[in-house]
Amino acid sequence: MRILLVEDNQTLASGLAAILRGSGYVVDLVADGTSAEATVAAESYDLVILDLNLPEMDGLDVLKAMRARQNRAAVMILTARGTPEERVKGLDLGADDYMTKPFDVPEFEARIRVLLRRQAGLRSSVVTYGGVTFDLTSRTFSSQGVPLDIPAREVALLELLFMRAGKVVSKEAIIRSLTGFDDDLSSNAIEQYVSRLRKRLAVYGLTVKTARGIGYYLEKMASPE
Known part of the structure; x- marks a missing residue:
């Protein structure tokens, strides 16, 4: 934010x-x-x-x-x-x-x-999506009460995607949201953060999908048949 x-x-x-x-x-x-x-x-x-x-x-x-x-x-x-x-x-x-x-x-x-x-259009300070819960007060993620161990930059990216779950967030919007006047963040760095998040979130039934040429969005993984 x-x-x-x-x-x-x-x-x-x-x-x-x-x-x-x-x-x-x-x-x-x-x-x-x-x-x-x-x-x-x-x-x-x-x-x-x-x-x-x-x-x-x-x-x-x-x-x-x-x-x-x-x-x-x-x-x-x-x-x-x-x-x-x-x-x-x-x-x-x-x-x-x-x-x-x-x-x-x-x-x-x-x-x-x-x-x-x-x-963000939220009524509660605690939001759950898939197997992950986000507490806006502490700005922490957890699953079944256990905190997720995620580096700060990836937490900021996940928060942005989580607050807009299911909706595409452009790369430009991600860069603007994660950086200030004195920061620099490339598209390649964003891709690396997304790749790491995918690996971390898979166990909780979530993934970060790519909207080719536009950006990324958070989605629940399909349950196996």
Whole structure:
């Protein structure tokens, strides 16, 4: 899952980015409204965490521009501006959540999980597909209560495919979701991760199918006759 954090307080931005990356999210940082508006126009994100008091362009104007372009990324406003009027305005402009500073970090993390769950169209934080269960709270996979031992990059790929089980995810979407500004991931690397996942998942009745020329999708393996 890829998150854009828009925050001009460098200390706070670095701290939040460390927390989010520690939970396995890919995080990009920008510090002003103009850069935020340009970034969300050019890149794809699952969630945008948006301050309002930004240099160059107010956060509400960034939000307004996003929704005018039909950008459907979830948006959490995280700001010191907490009057009822500001909250109502932010939510009416298309924000999915509104938190005021100072804030409780565990609540902040919980709200992010809720927003990402909604983005994926899920009602529960625990999802089972085939013989595998995914817990969105801990972001871990298991089978019959036993955790799956999967490297972090493959976990991120499996999460992406799992949340869209049965639907094709393009290679481009996979690369965007798994990498930030400072990362580089080739199509060949994706193919290697997919190949390893196939081997790991076969015992649980799942496989990663290739949609030739497009991307990949997660599917349950056919039961033997």
